[in-house]
Amino acid sequence: MKKVKMVISTAVIITVITAAYLTASPVTLTATNEYNVLNKELLASQTKAGGNMTVRRLSKRSFVYAGEGATQKQQLAFWTGFSLFRDPWVTAPSATKDRDGLGPLFNARSCIACHQAGARAGMSETGESLPTALTIRLGFNKPNMNHENNVYGGQVQPRVTKFVHGQHNNSPNSEAWLKLSYSPVNGQFSDGEVYQLQKPSYELTRLGYGELPEHIFPSPRFAPNIFGAGLLDAISDNDLLAQEDSKDINNDGISAKYNRVPNVKNGDIEIGRFGLKAKHPNLAQQVAAAFRDDIGITNSYFPMESCTKKQILCQQASELGGHKSVEIPDKLLDLVISFNGLLGVPPARSLSQPKKQQGQKLFHQLGCVQCHIPSYTTDKNYHVPALSGQTIWPYTDLALHDMGEGLADGVYEFKATGSEWRTPPLWGIGLQKTITGQQRFLHDGRARTITEAILWHGGEAKTAQEKFKQLTKDQRQALLMFLKSI
């Protein structure tokens, strides 16, 4: 675990510690003793969860604000980028060259359709539907396979553009619909209180190109929060690698392992950070992949449409758009990357309340911090100065962890196995409901509350989950109050 070093100012020492300790030199706090005194500087730092990239005022309606530290020029790029994030893309050719090129196969017409208010959009209803924010990726239950013989490619695109163009008035088939159902899982806390979780099951229906090939399985992914992504991009590789413990040499039952993934621009293999199994090495590539895979907008990172070789009508339709090169030029793509990078983090709320302090202590005592690493200082040399050198509180190690059978999707993604997921950041999770009107947690949105999300933790997190179940109701409340305020 990373040590949180903070220096207490003399003024704070006077108020909290007796005069006998007043020997002038500053006291350095470590993770073990930092919560014995209410440290105002520490609280102030925690409250500005995104450092200078925290948003100035909490909004009740949206996460979409640039961090306070963004310059005027960056604000301009932010709001222009936001319009490209928000407005729907249309079928090419069209009169609006700047935002056409949708499809031929796609999941949604805009980024905001899945990342409502910069967070998570509505969850799919149970029964059969065309999914949006609950995206279905396709993957193998073995490592190192490619999609050569998989007509569907790496993601189910349930929507298609309609074409009427000379003899090409045949649209390609939509790939599939989703049938979602839940079955109850009953359990009990040590104090006797009962709970019921819901275990999802998925079936792809109305398959447009025949049965799924053998060894290919659906991997449901519920669109995550995306604010603060620029700051996560700005954590240095070295700080992450210092946390790596893939063989669990320190023998704490937890093996932080980083995915190793290709950087599509230079072919290098780098640490994976973005995506729920950390498939992309940096924010720019993640945004570019979203354009191509989710909206069908080709770009310099991913110049080919997502049609596979066997999707002939999709191939034909993609040639009708009239774009000489890619569908979103770098200039516009960069604006969306800037928008996403500068998207500020909400401030933490009233962490000094005793109950929340108790909750924070429990968060440490239960071992949540072994994966949900509270704090970092971002790389001083990061290429966007507003994001560099910031002390931030995301509560993640961005590493992969085996989360047990209950959460496993069985699908590999580069070095991530079928039961591994990347630790998600926890900042702002308590605001989902007020801002978007709904809350769902975990990679597939199965958890309706934070409590349910914790109860699903298994595998390497089983010990933490068991300790959580042993808490009294009062202690559970304290932990939740803390989690809802960070």
Ligand code: HEC
């Ligand atoms: C169809 C729904 C959908 C659309 C449209 C969509 N996303 Fe996403 N987004 C997702 C899902 C699902 C994930 C997780 C993907 C994974 O695990 O591979 C994700 C992941 C991300 C992440 C990574 C977050 C993290 O913590 O790793 C970012 C950043 C992001 N999207 C930005 C965008 C941008 C920008 C756009 C528009 C260009 C966009 N998304 C369009 C569903 C969507």
Ligand code: HEC
């Ligand atoms: C072994 C590492 C590990 C430990 C220990 C751990 N977590 Fe997690 N946590 C994860 C991973 C990985 C996920 C994502 C799992 C998924 O999506 O299926 C997650 C997801 C979550 C989520 C859902 C976040 C969201 O936005 O969907 C919450 C809340 C959470 N953890 C809280 C806790 C708490 C509280 C504890 C301590 C009791 C804890 N975690 C212990 C790794 C861990």
